[in-house]
Amino acid sequence: xxxxxxxxxxxxRSEARKFLESxxxxxxxxxxxxxxxxxxxxxxxxALAEQGWLGIAIPEPFGGLGLSRIDxxxxxxxxxxxxxxxxxxxxxxxxxxxxxxxxxxxxxADILPRIVAGxxxxxxxxxxxxxxxxxxxxxxxxxxxxxxxxxxPVTDGGIADLCVVLASEDGKPGLFLVDLNGPGVSxxxxxxLDPSRGAARIxxxxxxxxxxxxxxxxxxxxxxxxxxxxVLLAFEQVGLSDRCLEMARDFALExxxxxxxxxxxxxxxxxxxxxxxxxxxxxxxxxxxxxxxGTGAAELPVAAAAARVSACHxxxxxxxxxxxxxxxxxxxxxxxxxxxxxxxxxxxLVAGASIAWKERLVGRLEQRNAA
Amino acid sequence: xxxxxxxxxxxYRAQVCAWLDANAPDRLPRTAPTSEQLRAAKDWQAxxxxxxxxxxxxxxxxxxxxxxxxxxxxxxxxxxxxxxxxGFFGIGLGMCIPTVIAFADEVTKKRFVGPALRGEEIxxxxxxxxxxxxxxxxxxxxxxxxxxxxxxxxxxxxxxxAHYSDYGIVVTRTNRDAPKHKGLTMFWVxxxxxxxxxxxxxxxxxxxxxxxxxxxxxxxPDGQRLGAVDNGWKVSLVTLMNERLSxxxxxxxxxxxxxxxxxxxxxxxxEPALAHSAFREKIADWYVRTxxxxxxxxxxxxxxxxxETPGPESSIGKVVAALQxxxxxxxxxDMLDAYGIIDDPEISxxxxxFQSLFLGMPGLRIAGGTDEILxxxxxxxxxxxxxxxxxxxxxxxxDLPAGR
Numbered sequence: 114x115x116x117x118x119x120x121x122x123x124x125x126r127s128e129a130r131k132f133l134e135s136x137x138x139x140x141x142x143x144x145x146x147x148x149x150x151x152x153x154x155x156x157x158x159x160a161l162a163e164q165g166w167l168g169i170a171i172p173e174p175f176g177g178l179g180l181s182r183i184d185x186x187x188x189x190x191x192x193x194x195x196x197x198x199x200x201x202x203x204x205x206x207x208x209x210x211x212x213x214x215x216x217x218x219x220x221x222a223d224i225l226p227r228i229v230a231g232x233x234x235x236x237x238x239x240x241x242x243x244x245x246x247x248x249x250x251x252x253x254x255x256x257x258x259x260x261x262x263x264x265x266p267v268t269d270g271g272i273a274d275l276c277v278v279l280a281s282e283d284g285k286p287g288l289f290l291v292d293l294n295g296p297g298v299s300x301x302x303x304x305x306l307d308p309s310r311g312a313a314r315i316x317x318x319x320x321x322x323x324x325x326x327x328x329x330x331x332x333x334x335x336x337x338x339x340x341x342x343x344v345l346l347a348f349e350q351v352g353l354s355d356r357c358l359e360m361a362r363d364f365a366l367e368x369x370x371x372x373x374x375x376x377x378x379x380x381x382x383x384x385x386x387x388x389x390x391x392x393x394x395x396x397x398x399x400x401x402x403x404x405x406x407g408t409g410a411a412e413l414p415v416a417a418a419a420a421r422v423s424a425c426h427x428x429x430x431x432x433x434x435x436x437x438x439x440x441x442x443x444x445x446x447x448x449x450x451x452x453x454x455x456x457x458x459x460x461x462l463v464a465g466a467s468i469a470w471k472e473r474l475v476g477r478l479e480q481r482n483a484a
Numbered sequence: 485x486x487x488x489x490x491x492x493x494x495x496y497r498a499q500v501c502a503w504l505d506a507n508a509p510d511r512l513p514r515t516a517p518t519s520e521q522l523r524a525a526k527d528w529q530a531x532x533x534x535x536x537x538x539x540x541x542x543x544x545x546x547x548x549x550x551x552x553x554x555x556x557x558x559x560x561x562x563x564x565x566x567x568x569x570x571g572f573f574g575i576g577l578g579m580c581i582p583t584v585i586a587f588a589d590e591v592t593k594k595r596f597v598g599p600a601l602r603g604e605e606i607x608x609x610x611x612x613x614x615x616x617x618x619x620x621x622x623x624x625x626x627x628x629x630x631x632x633x634x635x636x637x638x639x640x641x642x643x644x645x646a647h648y649s650d651y652g653i654v655v656t657r658t659n660r661d662a663p664k665h666k667g668l669t670m671f672w673v674x675x676x677x678x679x680x681x682x683x684x685x686x687x688x689x690x691x692x693x694x695x696x697x698x699x700x701x702x703x704x705p706d707g708q709r710l711g712a713v714d715n716g717w718k719v720s721l722v723t724l725m726n727e728r729l730s731x732x733x734x735x736x737x738x739x740x741x742x743x744x745x746x747x748x749x750x751x752x753x754x755e756p757a758l759a760h761s762a763f764r765e766k767i768a769d770w771y772v773r774t775x776x777x778x779x780x781x782x783x784x785x786x787x788x789x790x791x792e793t794p795g796p797e798s799s800i801g802k803v804v805a806a807l808q809x810x811x812x813x814x815x816x817x818d819m820l821d822a823y824g825i826i827d828d829p830e831i832s833x834x835x836x837x838f839q840s841l842f843l844g845m846p847g848l849r850i851a852g853g854t855d856e857i858l859x860x861x862x863x864x865x866x867x868x869x870x871x872x873x874x875x876x877x878x879x880x881x882x883d884l885p886a887g888r
Binding site for chain 1: 485486487488489490493554557744758761764765767768769771772773775776777778779780782783785786787800803804856858859860862863864866867868869870871872873
């Protein structure tokens with residue numbers, strides 16, 4: 114038993130933190146938020162490719178570094194701390210994982226090296242409106258290799274090159290790969306809560322689509338994909354939550370009211386202690402998820418759901434109470450507090466809302482107890 | 485990162501399981517023991533000690549097998565799974581004896597460590613007083629020198645297990661002119677000494693796990709002093725630090741599981757309670773926090789096993805666990821609707837376990853540091869926020885105002 118990162122992973126973490134905080138701080142996210150024409154930071158995306166991080170968990174034959182998913186978790190946490198405004202999750206947790214999970218040898222050889230090189234941005238399109246998509250509500254269809262329907266929101270859908278789409282073929286749900294730069298695709302950028310992570314409405318009209326994985330396996334594969342993404346996103350959320358706590362703590366030590374730093378008042382101390390408790394539990398749950406993901410353990414579905422629920426709670430609380438601790442200054446546009454608040458919400462929804470994951474978690478616990 | 489047993493750990497676990505299967509008694513009492521039950525618990529402790537399963541990480545010098553932290557965790561997990569853990573020896577072995585080892589002379593250590601390890605002698609910790617609970621340094625029980633002895637007068641309270649303890653460690657006030665932290669002295673004491681009277685306290689749960697202990701002209705030889713005169717605060721910090729380190733990996737905490745079991749058998753309207761979304765959401769929240777605590781404990785143990793000091797994360801467990809167990813109990817009782825008022829283990833579901841939690845958990849939120857004090861500790865020691873404003877810090881103890 115060993116419930117910690119290895120020394121190599123800790124080294125990777127501290128190097129990543131130094132690199133990001135010096136060259137790509139949270140101010141980069143502000144740049145994207147302030148510029149309506151921008152939906153990601155292309156310079157930062159290139160820099161991540163140069164670091165090799167886009168290929169960190171992609172096998173060496175495809176040009177990746179061939180490290181583990183746990184190493185990818187380390188990077189995810191650091192990207193979460195600095196609010197990296199890049200399509201990292203869409204490309205790596207969704208497209209790359211989908212291709213590694215279900216792609217043919219040819220699909221892998223074609224797609225993975227381009228992801229590693231930073232030449233291909235990915236997206237995952239399942240949502241078609243409010244609520245969790247189900248086999249009964251799925252309206253996007255594939256017929257004769259042509260996909261038709263509307264997906265929204267598609268995170269990074271406005272900038273992605275290749276999209277994994279959940280759609281029905283002959284009444285059975287499947288996953289399909291669609292070239293978003295090809296024919297039959299029209300995209301419209303959506304106004305989102307977190308403009309540093311853009312999203313689009315994509316209308317497909319007889320767009321050429323290639324099956325990814327077995328026909329009819331769409332929801333199973335999507336579920337497996339969401340489990341993987343949930344663990345990786347949990348690390349981004351943990352990074353964000355810890356950064357919010359640091360911001361709140363630092364401010365509470367500087368700000369005076371009634372002749373004392375506000376951090377000396379129990380109301381503030383207990384609020385920050387609760388943030389710390391939530392963050393610690395979320396981190397521990399994320400570690401367990403990382404182990405399950407890294408080793409392909411049978412515990413992954415339960416561990417991923419627990420990591421997701423825990424991280425959503427910690428991030429929402431930390432981001433919200435960080436603003437509260439900062440008082441009026443925290444509510445200004447100039448403060449970074451709202452950038453973290455926006456991102457916390459984005460991360461809490463991009464792989465499905467906490468409430469749906471709670472239901473999934475209890476369902477899985479029932480199955481486990483029945484087994 | 486590896487959550488599986490290593491091959492050595494798996495072998496040790498197999499060895500522990502085989503030994504427990506062959507040797508463990510069927511059932512052991514947890515609290516409020518009769519003398520017969522106490523005898524059974526002592527026999528079990530002696531058996532464990534003889535087989536090298538008591539205080540597994542203690543060095544051979546102190547009678548332990550010199551095992552690893554992980555072996556200790558594995559043993560606790562397996563013992564916990566079988567419901568064999570008892571609370572009788574934890575305070576002595578986890579807190580009192582380490583303090584004795586740190587501060588007593590060689591003869592004293594040799595005299596006490598072995599019998600405590602084998603469960604022959606039980607220890608209690610005489611710290612809290614009516615006016616000194618969370619504010620531990622406010623103790624008033626006085627120790628006045630008289631020849632080679634000290635004469636102790638005063639009252640302790642909330643002393644777990646004093647009614648069946650053989651020895652205790654007691655913190656006393658020896659200097660009323662010094663500020664409160666600087667006038668304390670620690671002793672070990674024979675609980676049969678003349679002048680000691682133990683009165684069990686009836687708790688709101690109906691149990692009597694702890695006591696008031698009255699000291700009336702109790703003579704304690706100076707040779708029983710632990711640490712220097714007026715240095716008792718530092719000694720008690722060592723005791724409390726050991727309290728934090730005596731973290732187990734054992735059972736408990738799985739209250740969401742019992743709740744699920746209950747919810748499977750009950751109905752709300754026409755539905756099984758387990759299908760009800762209000763309950764499902766709560767189960768998810770409880771599961772996540774219970775698992776979070778479990779893995780947090782494992783992270784602390786990983787640090788311990790590497791010879792590092794575990795981080796402050798170990799102190800959050802009680803804040804989360806006690807309140808959560810109370811919430812689970814409240815919700816389970818609600819699920820039973822009007823029937824939930826019944827507190828009869830013969831007819832209440834799960835043998836009244838949730839009614840018992842409902843009455844017991846308010847106490848756990850207070851014992852060993854209130855939720856509020858623990859949040860202060862996290863804020864101050866972990867996050868580096870300022871300590872509370874102290875009006876009593878540089879004032880002689882005798883000049884401090886005293887209310888109730």
